[in-house]
Amino acid sequence: MEDDGPPKKTSRLGRILRIAGMAALGTVVIGSLGAVVGWLVVNGLETVAEREARKPILTVAILADGVTPEPNTSLDNMPADKPGSHDDGHAMAGSDGKTEDGAAGHSDTPGASTASPDAEPAKPEGPRFELALVEETEKGMLPVVAPDGRMAWETYARPFNDDSKLPRVAIIMTRMGVSRSLTAAAAEALPPEISFSFSTTASDLDDQVAMAQQAGHEVFLDIPMEPFGYPANDPGPMTLLTSLSAVDNLNRLESALGRTVGYAGIVGVRGSLFTTDEEALTPVLGVLKERGLMYVDDAATSRTIALEIAGSIQLPRAIANASIDDNPALPDMERRLAALERTARRTGFALGVVPPLPVTIDLLVSWSSTLAERGFVLAPATAIANKQSLR
Structure with missing residues (x-):
């Protein structure tokens, strides 16, 4: 098988x-x-x-000989410590508006801006100032006379070129800075010839000083001085006192001066007792002279000897001929401004001190608009330095 x-x-x-x-x-x-x-x-x-x-295409333009290329904005904005950044010897403005040399910290044209017309107004980044006019200390940046002799009171003065013989009237609005909205309103509404003096206790002092500078106003600082009736009548914790030593008063003064930069001088406020005490007052005015500042006395008392001492040491000075108080009635304010005009017509120069109130801002706007037709010149406070008689 x-x-x-x-x-x-x-x-x-x-x-x-x-x-x-x-x-x-x-x-x-x-x-x-x-x-x-x-x-x-x-x-x-x-x-x-x-x-x-x-495929993406990159086109590179070939420039003809002698043609300058457009600036590169990214390169312009490169931090100085990065390769390829600017290194041409010119000062660069920092984020706070302060510069790295003594000449580029301010603009010759108050309020000048490089922004396009349609752009939003730029917020001031800090006061304009010159490094040659300050020294760094533990109390902040304090004013000094520059090596070439320039002084803060002249450098930061609002330009004034009126050479007419018309009587000059100056106004200082003191105690600025307590209300940012009032500072903004005053800076916008008032003529730039009106000077601003700021309280050193303002919380955003640098920003408000920059705001005033941008609008063209020259700047001073309020320095509170001992009044009669102290301590019941107390201007604040940094008040200069007749009971303190010269060292203690100068420490208080320098602490106030170090709060900001770019100011022309100081206004001694409420010092009805301090400005009659030669021993207490002389060292303070001496330091202001050494630091290239101007002194303005608010005439808290008719017995002040500040102008006599300032004149003896050649400290630039001025004194208030009229003052408007904190609770003014409109007729009273108008009478005081009329008295200021009479002083200016009689002596050639007059200075008024006013508080930062909506009513005073409105009054000054209307009053100042008619000064020229009445034969007066509105001048910044620095323009009457050393012009008033000592008495």
Whole structure:
């Protein structure tokens, strides 16, 4: 009997192998055809053209000889310690508006701006000042006379070029800074010839001084001095007192002077007792002279001897001829301004001191607008320095 078992297994195995081989061959052929089709799709003429069209193109202009390229704003804004930043010897303004040399910290044109006409007004970044006119101390940056002899009271004075013989009237609005909104309103509404004197206790003193400078006003600082009736009548914790030593009073003075920069001088306020005490007053006025500042006396008393002492040491000075108090009635304010005009007509120069109130701002706007037609010149306070008689 014939045994056909093993040949059947071999035949079946052969068929399986042939089927597997054909499947593998089919896969290879199909894969090759797919690759060919894919290559044709990717590299077809239309596909290549479309891909080329999407490639970014960088065009570089070739400047002709002698043509200056436009400035690069990114390079201009690069910090000074980065490679490629400015290194041409000019001062660069910091984020607070303060500069790195003595000449570039202020603008010759008050309120000048490089912003476009449609741009929002830039917020002042800090008072304008010159480094040559300050020294760094533990009490802050204090004014000094520059090596070339320039002084703060002249450098920070509002320019005044009127050479007419018309009587000059100056106004200082004192105690500025207590209300930022009033500072903004006064800076915007009042003529720039009206000077501002700021309280050194203002919390944002630098910003408000910068606001005044930007509007063109020259700046002073209020320095409170001991009044009669102290301590019941107390101008504040940094008041200069007759009971303190000269060292203690000068420390208080310098702490106040170090609160900001860019001011022309100080206004001695409420010092009805202090300004009659020669021993207490003389060292204070001497320091103001050494630091190149101007002194303005608010005439808290008719017995003040501040102008006599200032004159003896050649300290630039002025004194208030009229003062408007904190609770003024409109008729009373008008009478005091009229008295100021009479003093100016009689002597050639007069200075008034007013508080920062909405009513005084409104009155000064209307009053100052008619000064010229009445034969007066509105002048900054620095323009009458040393012009008034000592008595």
